[in-house]
Amino acid sequence: MLDNITLGQYLPGNSFLHRMDPRAKILLTVVMIVAVFTANTWIGYAGLFLFIGGTALLSRINLKFIIKGVKPIFYIILLTFFINLFFNSGETVLVEWGVVRITKEGLVNATFMALRLLLLVFCTQLLTLTTSPIALTDGLERLLKPLSKIGFPSHELAMMMSIALRFIPTLMEETDKIMKAQMARGADFESGNLINRAKAMLPLLVPLFVSAFRRADELAMAMEARCYRGGDNRTRMKVLKFTKVDAIAAAAVLAMTAFAIIF
Amino acid sequence: MSIEIRNLIHTYMAGGPFERTAIEDVSLTIEDGEFVGLIGHTGSGKSTLIMHLNGLIKPTSGSILVDGLDLMDKKTSLKDVRKKVGLVFQYPEYQLFEETILKDVMFGPKNLGLSDQEAEERARHALRQVGLADESMYEKSPFELSGGQKRRVAIAGVLAMKPTTLILDEPTAGLDPRGREEILSLIKRYHEEEKVTLIMVSHSMTDVSRLCSRILVMDHSRLVMNGTPDEVFMNGDRLMQAGLALPPCAELAERLRGAGFDIPADAYRPGELKQAILRSLGRGKSHA
Numbered sequence: 435m436l437d438n439i440t441l442g443q444y445l446p447g448n449s450f451l452h453r454m455d456p457r458a459k460i461l462l463t464v465v466m467i468v469a470v471f472t473a474n475t476w477i478g479y480a481g482l483f484l485f486i487g488g489t490a491l492l493s494r495i496n497l498k499f500i501i502k503g504v505k506p507i508f509y510i511i512l513l514t515f516f517i518n519l520f521f522n523s524g525e526t527v528l529v530e531w532g533v534v535r536i537t538k539e540g541l542v543n544a545t546f547m548a549l550r551l552l553l554l555v556f557c558t559q560l561l562t563l564t565t566s567p568i569a570l571t572d573g574l575e576r577l578l579k580p581l582s583k584i585g586f587p588s589h590e591l592a593m594m595m596s597i598a599l600r601f602i603p604t605l606m607e608e609t610d611k612i613m614k615a616q617m618a619r620g621a622d623f624e625s626g627n628l629i630n631r632a633k634a635m636l637p638l639l640v641p642l643f644v645s646a647f648r649r650a651d652e653l654a655m656a657m658e659a660r661c662y663r664g665g666d667n668r669t670r671m672k673v674l675k676f677t678k679v680d681a682i683a684a685a686a687v688l689a690m691t692a693f694a695i696i697f
Numbered sequence: 698m699s700i701e702i703r704n705l706i707h708t709y710m711a712g713g714p715f716e717r718t719a720i721e722d723v724s725l726t727i728e729d730g731e732f733v734g735l736i737g738h739t740g741s742g743k744s745t746l747i748m749h750l751n752g753l754i755k756p757t758s759g760s761i762l763v764d765g766l767d768l769m770d771k772k773t774s775l776k777d778v779r780k781k782v783g784l785v786f787q788y789p790e791y792q793l794f795e796e797t798i799l800k801d802v803m804f805g806p807k808n809l810g811l812s813d814q815e816a817e818e819r820a821r822h823a824l825r826q827v828g829l830a831d832e833s834m835y836e837k838s839p840f841e842l843s844g845g846q847k848r849r850v851a852i853a854g855v856l857a858m859k860p861t862t863l864i865l866d867e868p869t870a871g872l873d874p875r876g877r878e879e880i881l882s883l884i885k886r887y888h889e890e891e892k893v894t895l896i897m898v899s900h901s902m903t904d905v906s907r908l909c910s911r912i913l914v915m916d917h918s919r920l921v922m923n924g925t926p927d928e929v930f931m932n933g934d935r936l937m938q939a940g941l942a943l944p945p946c947a948e949l950a951e952r953l954r955g956a957g958f959d960i961p962a963d964a965y966r967p968g969e970l971k972q973a974i975l976r977s978l979g980r981g982k983s984h985a
């Protein structure tokens with residue numbers, strides 16, 4: 435039942451995208467998101483869709499995985515669409531029915547908003563599906579490094595993130611196991627009203643927290659045993675390097691952004 | 698209560714890039730009252746197999762009959778099945794959650810719809826069955842107990858549901874020799890007293906050889922051996938191939954046979970092996 439969460443999952447590979455430097459990927463994803471949110475015409479969105487679709491094909495990831503990422507936020511997209519649709523003060527009225535008033539501008543706006551969210555998910559999916567969590571946090575740490583001069587804990591933040599990412603699958607596995615163990619004891623997680631269902635979570639949550647704390651404790655101990663002392667003067671096994679691939683990608687993304695803003 | 702598995706196949710995450718077949722075409726029958734050992738190396742599919750037996754996971758294909766109930770049939774109530782088949786997971790102490798030991802053991806019976814009073818009676822009985830007779834500790838938190846005690850409380854939590862088939866997944870994993878001994882002897886006693894069907898998963902040949910009347914061996918998702926202990930131990934090479942080792946006594950018996958001594962096939966436990974050795978040294982009768 436936990437199998438179908440793909441958000442934040444990494445699919446190993448050796449494509450153009452996989453070979454890019456994580457810093458470049460993070461920065462270019464941010465640029466793409468800016469482009470997605472500034473685009474304001476059908477041509478702009480068509481271009482963005484083609485560009486992101488093309489990138490997805492280049493990544494050689496099964497498109498199913500990218501589309502599946504929409505699932506968890508599908509209702510948010512739907513809600514955004516309807517809010518924009520109903521609460522918009524446009525001129526050209528299409529339908530008027532009591533308090534409900536749908537205008538042409540509202541419809542266009544709502545569609546753009548939904549498209550933006552959709553493209554936002556696709557962009558971030560492409561980033562996380564082609565970048566291992568370690569590379570991702572590594573890239574983020576390097577990008578935030580300049581901020582540590584003003585006291586921003588960039589290394590600590592990156593370490594926390596990588597630990598959290600590392601333990602997501604473990605915790606999911608554990609949840610699955612404990613859930614099954616309690617179901618074998620007759621626990622029922624699926625039926626009943628909201629209060630009963632919340633109560634039924636107790637046999638799952640207590641063991642989960644106990645084991646998460648135990649794991650945290652063990653990990654802290656293991657890190658200290660290996661003399662972990664924070665990020666100062668730490669060298670890395672894999673030194674990040676920008677290559678030609680990153681330059682090509684940057685050029686393509688910048689051209690796309692210009693296109694989306696101009697049209 | 699009998700269990701019948703026909704051509705069971707289970708594939709995790711079918712269709713995805715991480716697809717993995719954990720059970721490949723397994724068929725077997727377990728009769729009422731049997732004590733069966735299920736053995737295999739880590740990752741051979743033992744846990745996956747037993748989780749099918751009370752409907753916690755669904756087969757990709759194949760059929761499972763538990764006491765005549767078809768688990769693939771949508772109309773079969775899983776609650777009925779879980780009432781009959783008690784499953785103690787590996788490291789069951791990690792599932793403890795209640796404030797007190799007694800309450801934790803009562804969790805299962807209460808889920809079956811029993812009254813508080815009845816559930817408490819069953820819980821006390823189950824706790825005595827696992828050797829926790831000291832009633833003063835029943836109101837303590839389960840988190841205060843030692844590892845071995847926690848595990849016994851967790852086992853009691855399943856026994857209190859009075860299953861007619863009891864399945865234990867590696868019940869001695871991670872225990873010291875004494876804790877191991879205690880758990881094994883309580884399982885043996887429970888099987889004799891309650892006449893339940895018992896399936897014990899293990900990767901220790903020694904544990905299995907001491908208790909079980911039949912051994913199932915899994916290797917790489919397949920059931921590769923199914924027979925009495927002496928039948929299985931006669932085939933030491935195949936066991937080695939499956940990543941398992943003969944119990945020390947069976948290995949010694951085999952080496953003695955290889956050196957020309959007359960050791961019967963059923964001498965794989967310390968007691969029987971001692972008799973057989975003494976007998977072949979010509980001193981059997983006087984010391985027996």
Ligand SMILES: Nc1ncnc2c1ncn2[C@@H]1O[C@H](COP(=O)(O)OP(=O)(O)O)[C@@H](O)[C@H]1O
Pocket residue numbers: 610709710717718719737738739740741742743744745746
């Ligand atoms: N929830 C799961 N999702 C995906 N793969 C799993 C899951 N549980 C077990 N597996 C895989 O199935 C195989 C059999 O596992 P398991 O039945 O736990 O073996 P055993 O109990 O004999 O050690 C292993 O390779 C394991 O990685």
Ligand SMILES: [Mg+2]
Pocket residue numbers: 743744745787866
């Ligand atoms: Mg297992």
